[in-house]
Amino acid sequence: MSAGAELAGRTALVTGAAPGIGAAVARTLAGRGARVLATDLDPAGPEVTGDRGRITARTLDVTDPAAVDRLVEEAEHALGGLDIAVNVAGVLKPPRPVTELGDADWAATFAVNTDGVFHVSRAAARRMAARGRGSIVTVASNAAGVPRAGMAAYAASKAAAVMFTKCLGLEPGRVAHGVRCNTVSPGSTRTAIQRALWAAGGAPDEEAAARQIIAGDLSGHRTGIPLGRLAEPQDIAEAVAFLVSDRARHITLHDLYVDGGATLRA
Template identity: 75%
Template sequence: MSGRLALVTGAGRGIGAAVVGALAGRGARVLATDLDGGAVAEVAAAYPGGRVVGRPLDVSDATAVERLVAEAEETLGPLDIAVNVAGVLRMSPATELGDDDWAATFAVNTNGVFHVCRSVARRMAERGGGSIVTVASNAAGVPRTGMAAYAASKAASVMFTKCLGLEVAARGVRCNTVCPGSTLTDMQRGMWEASGTADPEAAARSVVAGDLAAYRNGIPLGRIADPADIAESVAFLASDRARHITLHDLYVDGGATLRA
């Protein structure tokens, strides 16, 4: 990836920060963005020589996204890669889900993907090449209790990315999705805390074992993913090693969904 420029959203922590590391480690320059400007500045500071530039960005703001992409292309160069990682989770039974939580979930998880993809794909298509990867969730393909808004927003983002990929394929732009399962991130830890689980190791064992009452399979590989596991999959799909792969939905969940 030497000489290529990548945009990563949600790069302040977790999977997004791991994606920054995976791309930068392969020689790419990275524009790392996050709603938390301080967090993404810390991520950028870990990479010497200006390989990673950190910028605050609210992906739900279409104007802000277009402004940042235009500025990046003018000052840093043409974007070759874009990775959508920014996401939020609002847990609630579907019948008790509030309008604000539904709207906030879609504003980031779906509208944010649309805003970024629209801005970068337009430019990539004009140049005749590029790679877009959207990090969704295995909840996009398998129902989850208490996660109706999250699952629906991720499913919408997966299908949008595929439709976009179909439209721009003839212009050399590839669009793929990566769907993680349970991954050791702040979002995962927050779910455990919200459920009242005090012992993270016990919570992890519970996730691996599955929960029949919640209609949730365990993880056949017997471990929760590390953010780097997801980042490596993203890096592959973004690279020339995946040059003949587009419209693909890669599940990285240790077999948890049985790829149902």
């Protein structure tokens, strides 16, 4: 089967599907034949483009477990059951030292980046395990594996999401259940969140900020990007599309770094 139709007949739930990585994932899965339920907190609905016949946009707050359960149950009846769940919804508060980090920012970060992954994955895994098939992918961050100054809450929340997804993969992933659970960990990617970070840091312009990230900053304990470029959302979407496909049928509990070598895979 060609890559363009490899997900034909499958249904996918994508969270955080407003512009950025989530939108790229929704478009890519739809382009490979999947019916996609693209969700985001934005009340106007995710701004996804592509084959609208395969993409249904819905509002979802992943921090609300009851709302997540209702949406997944609805998908079970309206779309014939979920084959794929992709956790992309995430937040990144302005970087600040731990000594200046407020309780509200810490709690809000974990509510989306960790609790949200738990709510969606739990609801999806319950249905997938009963059918004996399915794939869950969590989009985390390379910050989950390498310490970052000023990003303790974000890095810790993503590290928790990675380990949760791996543990989940041991439970419904047994041969009798056939559910695979993996994570994709991007590095710096051209998204609205990245641009907001640049603006908060007083970057003179986007390209200058990108060059600084590519070069690295030893004073901030940050290496550069060996490949010499920032990731585009599509780079992350391609990794997700591979992991949910049959090409990755023997891959589970894996954390795929898509960061141009920035972490030196430390």
